[in-house]
Amino acid sequence: MSNNMQNTHTEHQAADAPENPTQSAESSLHNDPRVRFVEETSKYVYTGDDGISYEWDDEKHAWFPMWDENLIESQQAAYGPTITEETTSTPRQKGKRKQIYTSEEPQLKKPKAEPKKRPNTSVYVTGLPRDTTVDEMKEVFEKYGILMEDLATGQPKIKLYKDEQGNLKGDALVSYFKEESVDLACNLLDDSDFRLGVPSKIRVQKAVFQAKEKPPNSETEQPDQKLKLDKKVVQKKRQKLEKRLDWFEEQSGKKADKFARVVVLKYMFTLQELEQDPTLLLDLKEDVRGECEKLGEVTNVSLYDLEEDGIMTVRFKEPESAELCIKKMHGRFFAGRRVEAHIMQGKEKYRESKSQDQTEEEEKKRLEAYEKWLESQH
Template structure:
């Protein structure tokens, strides 16, 4: 078949033209005398082209074995515009292997972060500094003789408590409007909002003082809710005084934050030193040896009271009383380490029967003594010692 158009035709049907017999292959260029003068070989595309008398240009398609008309440049541009994808530059060369340039990826990530920040600002991100955060708790069912020091000692275990301009903790006691006496409710303001949830978890439905016997003596702790009533502003002498107050308040907050960071650092060191005894809490000054001798039932009652109190923090697997230790030592073993940490926060430095309790994790070194030469690693003692205790308790019941 001859790819050359007829010499005197004004129009060449592309699909009806035969291949050139003078061509040995698609990449071979025939001699000048073997082709129609309108046929030429395009070295750029590596294909044969010809232009008919009407000015239309065709290209030889070897796969179809026919001449195919070429699109004009204007028509090609219109077609490209019709299928253009928004945001894609058609003139930008594609990156090899389907991967993006590192600089391009970095730029895209930066743009994504900026857009996310703008979106949060428009939507009112609750974590942004512009939003006021609630860091206060409301407490009810407090003892009517409770003091600021007691509340500060108790709730500071959940986090740092803010101080006012007089360097006093922000703890407010509410009074009965009729009598003017304390009504058993108070407000505590923390530095961090995270302390609110921790305080609720640790102290809600617990007693401010150990040994509470009824539910009426257990505190109710909840997140404080404010009505946002507008209060008249106190008169000020000048803007300079307000500026000085703000500066003073900012320094106090910064000081509290520094102290909090020091606490976090200490917590990290303690966490790194945790051992297999991270679930065992040691309680000191829970009793005296004289009290045990006077009241044989105290041993069982005290263990039961401590277990009941600690069960509020987590699952307790064992409570042991070391009746040969003059420091009044007891140990509480929890199922989870986090419950042991909560026990330390709650019990350390609290007062029980007029004594200040010490609470800390067992270090694995001390060997506390109990009847029958039991130790912390043999918490139940011997069967003979258990029998002796039961007999003493039975005699106590008979004497009642």
């Protein structure tokens, strides 16, 4: 406010203002209708003949005008064009009652775009045996997708957690390249036995990450050193990984989609059982087909009679049926053996009789065994 405005009110107070209300007798205050005590502010207030309200300042022992719209209008009328809209708007923005003195709409800040959500490609595993190895984890979890590689070491990103003494705690973090692999691993591995024939139920869930608090005495040089190390290797490692993944998408896209429909069943038979019963091969294929057709359309069932692990494969029309098959067959007992089931990776090369050049002696033995079985049936 200008000095002219302040002087005007000072002169007005000297001529018309009541005396110090804190020193006046109660009777004089009651006789002055202009003075009143405001309980909310614990201050004395009086209204002058000009209609402007004044408030008593105990520290300065003087009456000061109360700033409101009526006061502003009266000052503008008194000084006319000398008080411009521009000059009055500046102090208003600094005052506590900014919204009283301006008719402008508050400026709304443009909301910041939400950061793109980073895909969760990791699973958290609990219930692991205390002697679990990274290679063992890799063998189990790579069946459900491509494992992410550590950029510095080239090893799969599998972390086995340890306690302060360096002993395994029984939990781990496994990172995949694609988010879809997380759902597949959770659906098919959760609440399953980690090791065949050993009661070792594991839980597999989507990993939940929390912000890590920085230790109070942590050194600041280590992150810088790590960044320097990463810059030297990250670019080459990432390019190598991208080339590998590009090749997978381009060359193996259709192949991967095809293998997603194929389920591998292990320990379905023994070689001794096939030798003792030549018809077991056909009967077993029919039984497996009948059981799997309950889950979806089956296009092919194969039995690899030269594999000691008793390998069979079932090809479905839809990948969803293959997932249901794994959920149903994995860990199930068949002829006293616990079956293992997983999606075919495309790297497997299983052996069967029709795909090998057998010697005449081997073929002769098989025919003789079949003839003996026929004779025993009569």
